[in-house]
Amino acid sequence: MVPTRVSLFVTCIVDQLFPNVGIAVADVLERLGYDVHFPEDQTCCGQPAFNSGYREEARKVAAHFLRVFEKADHIVVPSGSCTSMAGHHFADLYEDDPAMLDRIHHFESRVHEFSSFLTDIAKVDDVGAFFPHTVTYHDSCHALRELGIKKGPRALLDRVEGLTLKEMDAAQECCGFGGTFSVKFAEVSGGMAGAKIESILRTGASHVVSIDSSCLMQLQGALARRAVPVRTIHLAEVLAQTKPS
Amino acid sequence: MSSASREIMLGGIRAALGRTSGQAVAPVPPPRIHVPEVSLDERVRQFSQAFEKLNGKPYAAQSPDDARAYVARLLQGKSAVASGAPFLVECGIANLPGVEAPGDDRAVLRELCATRDIGITSADYALADTGSLVMISSRQEARLVSLLPPCHVAVVPRDRLLTGLDELLTILPKPAGLSSSMVLITGPSRTADIEQILVRGVHGPGEIHVVLV
Amino acid sequence: MKLIPVEEIHEALANPRLQTAIYDSTARLMEKRRVAIGPVPDFEAYRDQANAIKRHTIEHLDHYLEQLEANVTANGGKVVWCRNAEEAASFVRGLCRDNGVRRIVKSKSMTTEEIELNHEVEKDGIDVVETDLGEYILQLAHERPYHIVAPALHKTRYDVADIFTEKLGVEREEVIEKQTMIARRVLREKFLTAGLGITGANFLIADSGAVVIVENEGNARLSSSAPRIQIAVAGFEKVIPRAQDLATFLKILGRSATGQPLTVYTSFLSGPRRPGEIDGPEEFYLLLLDNGRTKVLADPEKRQSLYCIRCGACLNHCPVYRKIGGHNYPWVYSGPIGAILSPQFHGVHQDPWLPFASSLCGACGEVCPVKIEIPKILLSLRASVVDMKRDRPEGQYERIAFSLYARVMSRPWLYRLATRAASLLFPGERGRWVTSAPALLRDSPLGQWLSQRDLPPPAAKPFRTLWRERQAAARKASQKGAR
Numbered sequence: 037m038v039p040t041r042v043s044l045f046v047t048c049i050v051d052q053l054f055p056n057v058g059i060a061v062a063d064v065l066e067r068l069g070y071d072v073h074f075p076e077d078q079t080c081c082g083q084p085a086f087n088s089g090y091r092e093e094a095r096k097v098a099a100h101f102l103r104v105f106e107k108a109d110h111i112v113v114p115s116g117s118c119t120s121m122a123g124h125h126f127a128d129l130y131e132d133d134p135a136m137l138d139r140i141h142h143f144e145s146r147v148h149e150f151s152s153f154l155t156d157i158a159k160v161d162d163v164g165a166f167f168p169h170t171v172t173y174h175d176s177c178h179a180l181r182e183l184g185i186k187k188g189p190r191a192l193l194d195r196v197e198g199l200t201l202k203e204m205d206a207a208q209e210c211c212g213f214g215g216t217f218s219v220k221f222a223e224v225s226g227g228m229a230g231a232k233i234e235s236i237l238r239t240g241a242s243h244v245v246s247i248d249s250s251c252l253m254q255l256q257g258a259l260a261r262r263a264v265p266v267r268t269i270h271l272a273e274v275l276a277q278t279k280p281s
Numbered sequence: 282m283s284s285a286s287r288e289i290m291l292g293g294i295r296a297a298l299g300r301t302s303g304q305a306v307a308p309v310p311p312p313r314i315h316v317p318e319v320s321l322d323e324r325v326r327q328f329s330q331a332f333e334k335l336n337g338k339p340y341a342a343q344s345p346d347d348a349r350a351y352v353a354r355l356l357q358g359k360s361a362v363a364s365g366a367p368f369l370v371e372c373g374i375a376n377l378p379g380v381e382a383p384g385d386d387r388a389v390l391r392e393l394c395a396t397r398d399i400g401i402t403s404a405d406y407a408l409a410d411t412g413s414l415v416m417i418s419s420r421q422e423a424r425l426v427s428l429l430p431p432c433h434v435a436v437v438p439r440d441r442l443l444t445g446l447d448e449l450l451t452i453l454p455k456p457a458g459l460s461s462s463m464v465l466i467t468g469p470s471r472t473a474d475i476e477q478i479l480v481r482g483v484h485g486p487g488e489i490h491v492v493l494v
Numbered sequence: 495m496k497l498i499p500v501e502e503i504h505e506a507l508a509n510p511r512l513q514t515a516i517y518d519s520t521a522r523l524m525e526k527r528r529v530a531i532g533p534v535p536d537f538e539a540y541r542d543q544a545n546a547i548k549r550h551t552i553e554h555l556d557h558y559l560e561q562l563e564a565n566v567t568a569n570g571g572k573v574v575w576c577r578n579a580e581e582a583a584s585f586v587r588g589l590c591r592d593n594g595v596r597r598i599v600k601s602k603s604m605t606t607e608e609i610e611l612n613h614e615v616e617k618d619g620i621d622v623v624e625t626d627l628g629e630y631i632l633q634l635a636h637e638r639p640y641h642i643v644a645p646a647l648h649k650t651r652y653d654v655a656d657i658f659t660e661k662l663g664v665e666r667e668e669v670i671e672k673q674t675m676i677a678r679r680v681l682r683e684k685f686l687t688a689g690l691g692i693t694g695a696n697f698l699i700a701d702s703g704a705v706v707i708v709e710n711e712g713n714a715r716l717s718s719s720a721p722r723i724q725i726a727v728a729g730f731e732k733v734i735p736r737a738q739d740l741a742t743f744l745k746i747l748g749r750s751a752t753g754q755p756l757t758v759y760t761s762f763l764s765g766p767r768r769p770g771e772i773d774g775p776e777e778f779y780l781l782l783l784d785n786g787r788t789k790v791l792a793d794p795e796k797r798q799s800l801y802c803i804r805c806g807a808c809l810n811h812c813p814v815y816r817k818i819g820g821h822n823y824p825w826v827y828s829g830p831i832g833a834i835l836s837p838q839f840h841g842v843h844q845d846p847w848l849p850f851a852s853s854l855c856g857a858c859g860e861v862c863p864v865k866i867e868i869p870k871i872l873l874s875l876r877a878s879v880v881d882m883k884r885d886r887p888e889g890q891y892e893r894i895a896f897s898l899y900a901r902v903m904s905r906p907w908l909y910r911l912a913t914r915a916a917s918l919l920f921p922g923e924r925g926r927w928v929t930s931a932p933a934l935l936r937d938s939p940l941g942q943w944l945s946q947r948d949l950p951p952p953a954a955k956p957f958r959t960l961w962r963e964r965q966a967a968a969r970k971a972s973q974k975g976a977r
């Protein structure tokens with residue numbers, strides 16, 4: 037049987053700051069028998085510009101994204117936020133352009149956030165991972181509220197050998213990142229991270245898991261600033277780890 | 282001022298919506314209304330439960346005499362003002378010792394309501410699922426009797442117990458047709474304006490008794 | 495054009511007592527809502543219905559307003575159309591003059607706060623008394639509401655003790671129950687001596703001409719029943735077609751606001767007292783206010799902002815509101831709904847920072863009982879701000895930055911070049927998170943980020959490099975295997 041081909045959009049933040057997340061995604065997908073591709077011309081999804089009100093600029097980036105990925109069968113993205121941008125908001129950008137809108141609608145359903153690709157397309161929850169730690173899961177806002185991702189990542193974590201999942205009371209509260217919000221309203225953003233960290237600490241977990249590297253960058257930065265020994269980790273990195281043989 | 286403003290405002294609204302004066306209106310979505318079948322005994326049970334949860338004091342009277350005796354016990358050592366509701370007369374409550382009736386005099390009504398301990402009324406309906414009283418202002422029921430005294434006692438025939446808001450709005454699709462005022466009373470007056478801490482009796486009655494007869 | 499009120503926001507964040515007050519109160523309100531909607535399995539269907547009714551009414555607003563007016567008139571009341579705050583105030587002042595009114599009792603109304611009615615009417619020496627407990631506390635303290643539903647949310651019992659002692663001359667009292675009874679006593683006398691009562695309105699029923707007011711204290715009932723004249727003040731978007739629509743709206747309003755299936759009092763008021771009725775006002779006015787609403791109506795995408803039923807749920811669930819509090823929003827409407835209403839009423843130029851005061855987490859839209867797409871409207875307003883600034887010098891650095899961003903991100907070769915350059919220019923130690931910014935860059939985005947948290951350095955090798963190495967290794971391994 038010919039393995040199913042998936043195209044990776046690793047996101048610019050993973051490409052530049054957290055490349056190991058991308059490698060982890062590839063490892064998990066290959067372990068499940070997928071043929072993983074990385075289109076080299078990929079850049080960003082355009083969300084920073086879109087969320088800041090620069091629609092013209094966002095359109096240029098979105099159009100490039102579309103050119104790179106529109107022929108792909110499955111596009112897997114290790115971020116709820118970027119998935120939502122490509123899968124939902126590209127259409128908002130091209131409301132008045134029927135031709136583009138048509139292309140976008142043809143491609144939207146093939147953009148998958150990593151965890152939901154595993155649970156909904158690959159239909160697995162046990163990927164043979166081993167991670168002997170107590171973790172807590174942070175619901176990233178766009179994944180939760182725009183993509184409705186809530187149970188999938190928890191189901192995946194549940195099947196990781198050695199892992200204990202302890203829910204935090206503020207799991208669904210924003211970490212405070214919000215793109216340029218984090219620098220325009222730095223103190224508010226920092227305060228939100230602080231509230232989140234208090235909730236994390238109440239669980240006693242050693243790791244915070246999320247499916248968005250941007251949230252984890254915010255939280256890891258704030259944890260480090262407070263010298264709190266809790267680590268952040270992307271779901272893909274948890275799932276990529278296997279029991280040493 | 283007003284008539285010129287009226288034309289300008291309506292004109293502006295039409296321009297904003299791209300409508301013309303008198304243009305037809307698309308059909309309004311049907312109301313989402315559902316009246317369940319609930320037996321009278323079950324309605325009484327629901328009402329008592331909901332009303333008690335609101336810190337109200339329900340009492341299921343076996344007869345008008347029983348209702349009268351219950352109210353007489355509440356009255357001990359206290360003053361009261363009663364509305365002109367015929368049901369209060371029927372139950373013999375209007376002429377209990379200590380109960381005054383203002384009649385049609387507005388000034389007397391205000392004076393009594395402002396100074397008496399208990400206001401006694403009937404109610405036009407009660408709502409089982411939320412534990413509410415429905416009071417329609419009329420010649421017999423003044424607004425202030427259920428509002429000014431610190432304690433409100435309502436004596437209501439149990440067959441006026443509806444399943445809930447949906448049934449009330451089915452019976453009275455145009456509440457304004459009957460009276461200048463209809464009010465749903467759902468428990469004692471309350472506030473949580475300081476630190477979200479609940480306090481009863483801030484402006485209206487802090488204590489409510491409902492006697493279902 | 496005002497800038498972000500950084501100092502004021504800092505003050506709120508740096509005040510632990512205030513932070514606790516906001517955080518605890520909103521947490522309680524969120525919990526009450528959660529518990530209240532739990533037993534309503536078709537709550538979502540009610541939200542959809544509420545949205546559909548509001549949409550229909552707003553799209554045919556002229557029709558329903560004319561119908562409302564005809565029915566209020568038939569009930570013996572009078573509808574007063576007011577284009578703005580001045581017209582509203584001048585009507586109320588005239589009415590007071592003509593009737594010799596010296597005292598007005600008011601129940602809670604965000605609309606009268608919006609037009610600062612008290613301030614105008616007080617110019618004639620009239621005693622205007624707020625009678626909602628929270629509003630009364632704020633009137634004594636000379637503050638505006640902190641929250642749409644819980645106006646004194648930021649005040650603790652100790653603050654109230656200070657205010658009552660100073661303004662009412664009563665002995666210091668720190669027990670909340672007793673503070674409430676002090677207010678009852680003082681305000682009761684005001685109710686009985688006022689010549690005019692002013693209320694707000696939660697709903698206006700077009701087909702029967704009734705004003706619907708929901709409340710818990712009884713002060714709106716008193717304001718509308720005790721004085722000789724009643725005025726209800728309402729934004730014109732409050733109209734709904736039928737009383738039966740309340741079977742939807744009342745089910746979602748109380749639950750979303752305070753977690754109550756029904757608030758204590760739901761009053762249907764229609765005109766002055768009828769012949770034969772013993773009490774109730776002799777004159778009844780419904781004041782319909784525009785004050786900028788027509789402008790909002792003109793935008794088909796954003797007119798849904800007018801669906802708002804003022805439940806306050808979006809404030810309680812907003813992580814930004816919960817940090818900066820109500821007074822750092824520029825207008826009486828605070829929180830997410832304020833962030834979308836203010837720019838539409840006043841123009842995006844007045845407080846261009848406001849639509850950006852959100853992490854776009856979406857919690858507001860998720861809880862809105864009438865399903866206003868608040869995050870979508872925020873995004874649209876952000877685009878309007880950027881358009882407004884296109885030809886202005888302010889924000890030119892940001893504009894240049896995003897223009898560069900778009901250029902780089904739509905050209906892969908340039909992207910690769912730029913990331914290599916960024917990596918070379920990176921000042922810190924490879925692999926270590928950055929903890930502070932050079933003084934020169936304190937106000938830059940980099941400096942702002944580092945003011946709160948550490949920053950990861952660019953990876954020694956970006957993903958694409960690791961990927962190439964990984965592919966090469968895999969090829970080698972498979973060749974070896976083949977051999």
